[in-house]
Amino acid sequence: MSELQAASTGQTPPADPNTSGGFSLVAVVGAPNCGKSTLFNRLTGLRQKVANYPGVTVEKRLGKVRVESGREITLVDLPGIYSLTARSEDERVARGVLLGEMPGLAPPDAVLLVVDSTNLNRNLSLAAPILALGIPTLIVLNMSDDLRSRGGLLDGERLSEQLGVPVVQASAARGEGLEAIRAFVSGRSTAPQRLELPVLQDIGSRRRWAVHASGQSGYQAPAASAWTRRLDSAFLHPLAGPLIFLQGVWAGVGSVLVFLPQILFLFVLIGVMEDSGYLARAAVIADRTMARVGLEGKAFIPLLSAYACAIPAIMATRTIESRRERLATILIAPFMTCSARLPVYALVIAAFLPEKPLLGPLLGTRAAAMIGLYGLGFLAAVATARLLKSTLLKRQSPLPFTLELPPYRWPTLQSIGLRLADRSLIFLKRAGTVILLTTVVLWFLASVPRTDGQPPEISRSLAGKMGKAVEPVIEPLGFNWKIGIGLITSLAAREVIVGTLGTIYGIEGGEEEGDESSPGLQQALKQDLTPGAAVALLIFFAFALQCMSTVAVVRRETGGWRLALAQFGYMLALAYIGAWLGKTLVEIWV
Amino acid sequence: MPVRTLSDLKQGDEGVLDRLEVVAEVAERLMELGFLPGVRVSAGRAAPGGDPMVFRVDGSEVAIRRATARRLILNDSAQTGEDGTNV
Numbered sequence: 001m002s003e004l005q006a007a008s009t010g011q012t013p014p015a016d017p018n019t020s021g022g023f024s025l026v027a028v029v030g031a032p033n034c035g036k037s038t039l040f041n042r043l044t045g046l047r048q049k050v051a052n053y054p055g056v057t058v059e060k061r062l063g064k065v066r067v068e069s070g071r072e073i074t075l076v077d078l079p080g081i082y083s084l085t086a087r088s089e090d091e092r093v094a095r096g097v098l099l100g101e102m103p104g105l106a107p108p109d110a111v112l113l114v115v116d117s118t119n120l121n122r123n124l125s126l127a128a129p130i131l132a133l134g135i136p137t138l139i140v141l142n143m144s145d146d147l148r149s150r151g152g153l154l155d156g157e158r159l160s161e162q163l164g165v166p167v168v169q170a171s172a173a174r175g176e177g178l179e180a181i182r183a184f185v186s187g188r189s190t191a192p193q194r195l196e197l198p199v200l201q202d203i204g205s206r207r208r209w210a211v212h213a214s215g216q217s218g219y220q221a222p223a224a225s226a227w228t229r230r231l232d233s234a235f236l237h238p239l240a241g242p243l244i245f246l247q248g249v250w251a252g253v254g255s256v257l258v259f260l261p262q263i264l265f266l267f268v269l270i271g272v273m274e275d276s277g278y279l280a281r282a283a284v285i286a287d288r289t290m291a292r293v294g295l296e297g298k299a300f301i302p303l304l305s306a307y308a309c310a311i312p313a314i315m316a317t318r319t320i321e322s323r324r325e326r327l328a329t330i331l332i333a334p335f336m337t338c339s340a341r342l343p344v345y346a347l348v349i350a351a352f353l354p355e356k357p358l359l360g361p362l363l364g365t366r367a368a369a370m371i372g373l374y375g376l377g378f379l380a381a382v383a384t385a386r387l388l389k390s391t392l393l394k395r396q397s398p399l400p401f402t403l404e405l406p407p408y409r410w411p412t413l414q415s416i417g418l419r420l421a422d423r424s425l426i427f428l429k430r431a432g433t434v435i436l437l438t439t440v441v442l443w444f445l446a447s448v449p450r451t452d453g454q455p456p457e458i459s460r461s462l463a464g465k466m467g468k469a470v471e472p473v474i475e476p477l478g479f480n481w482k483i484g485i486g487l488i489t490s491l492a493a494r495e496v497i498v499g500t501l502g503t504i505y506g507i508e509g510g511e512e513e514g515d516e517s518s519p520g521l522q523q524a525l526k527q528d529l530t531p532g533a534a535v536a537l538l539i540f541f542a543f544a545l546q547c548m549s550t551v552a553v554v555r556r557e558t559g560g561w562r563l564a565l566a567q568f569g570y571m572l573a574l575a576y577i578g579a580w581l582g583k584t585l586v587e588i589w590v
Numbered sequence: 591m592p593v594r595t596l597s598d599l600k601q602g603d604e605g606v607l608d609r610l611e612v613v614a615e616v617a618e619r620l621m622e623l624g625f626l627p628g629v630r631v632s633a634g635r636a637a638p639g640g641d642p643m644v645f646r647v648d649g650s651e652v653a654i655r656r657a658t659a660r661r662l663i664l665n666d667s668a669q670t671g672e673d674g675t676n677v
Contacts, residue, residue, distance in 0.1 A: 082622035087615075119649040122624055203621040204628075221649055228651075236635040236644070284637045284644065284653040297642065297653070321619075399616060400658040401642060402623055405651040 023110040025074045026065075026185050027098060029130060030114035031123050032080030033406050035142040037061075039114055039172035040077035043181065047418060048077055051274035052406045053283075053301065055080065055319035058090040060097050060105075067186030075185070076108065079318070083203070084129045087399065089318040089326070089557075098133065110136045112181065117141040117154055117169070118222050118407075124210035127163065129200050137165050138184040144169040145176065152222030159217035225407045228277075235281050264420055266339070267308060271419045275411035279304070280403055287401055293382055294389030296320070296401040299329040303381070306336035308423075310550045314557055321399040328388045330554055331567050334545050335381035337374045340494040344541050345373055347498055351522035352534045369538075376542045380574065434549075438492045439499050442485070446503065458504060477540070477579045478533025490546045497541075501525065532586035536579035544575035594666060596645065597659035599633035606630055608665030612658070624648025625662060 028036045032054030041048050044063030049056055061077040078097055079090035086092040093102075100107025113130050115123035120141075131137060141147075141156060160167040166184060170177025198209035273279045279301060287297030298320050306313035313333045320326040349369050356365045445463035447455040458464050459481070466488055467481030474484055482504050490497035505524040529537065545551065545568050555564040599605055607629055610617045624647040625631070634644040634651060641656040 082619075085618060085622075087619065122648050122650065125622075203618065204626055207621075207626055224646070232635050232644075236637055280653075284642055287637065287642050287653075287655065288639055291655075399619065400612075401653070401655050402619060402658075403642075403653045404623060405644060405653060 022071065022187065023073055023136075023185060025076060025106055025108045026110045026112060027108035028075060028077045028112045028114060029094070029098065029126075030080060030142075031082055031116065031126055032404065034080065034114050034116040034123060035172045036080065036114045037077055039112070039140065039142065039170075039181070040075060042172055042175055042178055043185070044075055047422065049419075049422075050415070051271075051279070052277040052409050052411075053274060053280045054404050054406065055090065055298075055301070055316070056274075058093070058315055058318035060093055060102070065182065065185055067182060069186065071186070073185055075112075076105070081126065083126060083206075088321045093318075098130075108135060110185070111138070112140055112185070113137050114140045114142050114172075117144050117147045118150065118152060120154065120214045120219050120221070121207070121211050124214055125203070125206045127213075128197050128206045128209055131163065131165065132197050132200055138181065139163065139165055139167045140172075140177070140181060141167060141169045142172055145171040145174055147222050150222030150225065151220075153218055153220040154214075155218045159213065159219075162213040162216050228407045231408050232281070235278065236285070264423065267420055267423050268416055270305060270308060271416045272411050273304075275409065275415055277406040277408040280405050283403060284405070293385035295325055295328060295385055296322075298401065298403060299325060302329055302333060303336060306333040306338060309338050309340070310334040310336065310547065311553050314550070314553050317557070324392060327558060327563065328385060328392060330557060331388065331563070332381040332384045334547070334550055334567070334571065335377045335384065335543070337377045337542070338494075338547075340547065341373075341541055343495045343498050344490075345370060345538060347501075347522070348525070348534050348538055351525045352529075352531060373538060373542050376539065380543055380578075384570075434493045435496055435499060438489050438496045439503065442489055442500055442503060463504075477536045477576070478530055478583050479537070480528055482528060483537065487540075487546075490541075492546075492548055494541060494546045530583075530587075531590060532583040535586050536583040539582040540575045540579040542575075543571055543578050545571040594664045595660050596631060596633070596662040596664065597643065597656050598664070599631070599645075601633050601635055604630055604632040605664040605666075608663045611661045611663060616658075620654070620658075620662070623652045624650065625652075631662075 028040050030036045033052065033056075035050075037048045037050045037057050040046070040061070040063060041050065043065050046061075046063045048061050048063075057077060057079045059079070063075045063077065064072045065075050066072050076097060078094040081091050081094045084095055084098070086095040096102045097105060098108065098111075111130060111133070113127060115127070117123075127139065139159070141154065141159075144154070147154060154169070156167045156169045168177050168180040168184070170181065198205040200206065273282065282304075283297040283300045285297075286300040290296055290299055299317070301319075302313040302316040305316060310333050313336070314330050317326045317329045317333070320329060349366050353365055353369055357363075358365055358368050442463060445466070446458055446461045448462050449456060455461070456464075459468070463485050464481065467484035470484040470488065471479075471481040474487065479487070482501070485504060486497040486500045489500045501524075502521050505521055525534075551564050551568055554567060555561055558564060594605070596605065596607070607625060607627055609627055610620060610625065612620070625645075626648075629648060632646045634646050636643045636656075637653070642653045643656055643659050644651055644653045645659075
């Protein structure tokens with residue numbers, strides 16, 4: 001047997017730097033929520049998203065580990081799996097990579113099998129099919145700090161003997177055991193010895209095999225986390241549960257009202273829910289309500305994150321096993337009020353609605369309007385889900401709702417801080433790419449054709465002609481050609497309309513540059529839009545899918561243009577009809 | 591005596607799972623989550639309204655709908671080993 005065989009708990013498996021070759025692609029495999037991505041981040045220095053609920057990672061992620069010899073080894077982080085039977089999209093990704101069926105990616109030549117040592121029996125069941133692959137494997141007994149502190153026991157050396165593969169006790173969260181893992185990754189190893197593996201197809205026999213191996217290694221499961229139970233008696237309480245949840249949503253929604261810096265507050269809120277383990281409970285509470293519109297509790301997780309941005313939300317639907325329910329969730333996710341809509345809402349509301357207290361100092365007219373728009377998006381999502389239930393979702397999914405609940409953990413300041421930093425970066429990147437590019441293109445279109453070297457009047461420019469071309473279509477909504485230009489540019493991304501209108505009115509007013517938040521822009525809007533048209537504009541933005549990145553992601557995730565275009569068309573039609581209705585109603589009342 | 595199922599367990603009650611009366615695909619997923627014939631299952635807090643239910647099984651907590659729990663039949667006469675498997 002190789003030297004690695006003997007190496008085990010806490011010791012560094014001897015790596016031989018003189019041997020050429022070694023591993024080039026190492027896969028990180030394990031059950032959902034066992035800490036694969038945390039380990040991956042530790043080893044690669046990357047910042048793959050981690051949180052405390054099963055199904056955070058839905059796509060393979062590559063990273064590099066530099067080992068002592070100076071060589072770089074590629075690590076691939078995979079979505080969590082319970083077995084090699086893949087039912088959902090994220091599980092198919094993990095299985096595909098492991099079996100070398102991923103186009104463009106060689107089969108891995110070593111595996112880091114991450115197991116949650118506080119729940120060894122279940123986690124080891126996955127070891128059987130993984131070891132049967134015959135790829136050199138290191139079993140990483142993660143969360144061993146948790147195991148110890150909760151009074152559990154495990155002899156890693158004996159487990160290594162039992163399984164015939166090296167084993168290391170580690171804590172990815174605290175960075176324990178990393179040296180031994182790095183040494184394994186850098187070293188050469190032989191295939192695991194032929195073991196008496198259980199009948200792989202039989203889950204019962206796999207499970208008995210795992211219980212036997214852990215029993216022989218003196219495994220004693222830790223005491224159940226006491227405060228997980230205590231907290232659940234509040235969070236899953238028949239009355240308090242939904243109240244705590246609603247309060248959370250209220251804090252999220254309410255905070256956004258005052259806007260931009262507070263968008264980050266929304267992210268903190270979602271971050272705390274994700275990291276503490278509460279999100280999975282919220283999904284359980286939401287299951288019954290979701291069932292009424294033909295969805296399941298798991299769809300709640302992507303829909304909540306769609307309040308930040310629809311793109312990660314659509315990715316997150318990969319954990320939904322039923323394809324129909326997954327498609328339905330993808331189709332309704334962009335109705336959730338994402339953060340890109342906020343600048344538009346804020347501009348129009350500030351221009352048209354004077355701030356007056358409505359319910360004491362807590363709720364003013366502007367805040368109420370904002371809440372109304374959040375509600376409008378949500379209602380459109382629910383109505384669409386209902387519609388899908390009687391069409392696309394007519395046949396009920398054979399796979400029922402199942403969700404594993406993680407134990408509660410304290411969210412760390414560091415992880416929340418990193419998330420905010422990432423979010424701000426994404427925001428800046430968007431401003432620097434999509435938004436900047438559209439603005440540049442618009443500026444160009446607004447300054448040609450030149451006559452005698454002079455830029456044209458904006459109404460005669462190419463941009464103006466484009467606006468005039470759509471004017472007959474949008475005229476019933478009360479929009480003129482200038483708003484038309486804004487609607488065209490906002491097809492790239494919603495918030496672009498704010499800059500576009502700033503540019504147009506700025507050019508028109510002869511100013512150098514339009515200040516986007518200036519009262520000047522609000523004044524200009526007030527002259528160009530009736531109150532009815534302003535309402536129409538808000539409703540249009542609540543419903544229309546003006547976000548090319550979302551359309552692109554939907555095309556990729558649904559495997560074709562058909563649904564992506566159908567969704568775009570449906571949302572556009574709804575936006576047009578809704579906007580017209582809104583305008584008409586306002587004109588009747590006012 | 592009518593058969594008892596997981597949906598009959600009140601919070602804190604324990605039972606031994608006898609069989610899963612669901613189609614193979616569903617049974618497989620449930621067994622991967624720990625619902626194996628012979629294991630001991632205890633009922634935790636259910637969501638408000640009593641659905642979905644949360645069960646402690648095989649060292650972790652899993653939420654399933656009441657309708658699913660109704661298809662998981664209890665064995666009222668079985669004894670289990672300490673590790674939760676049938677002996």
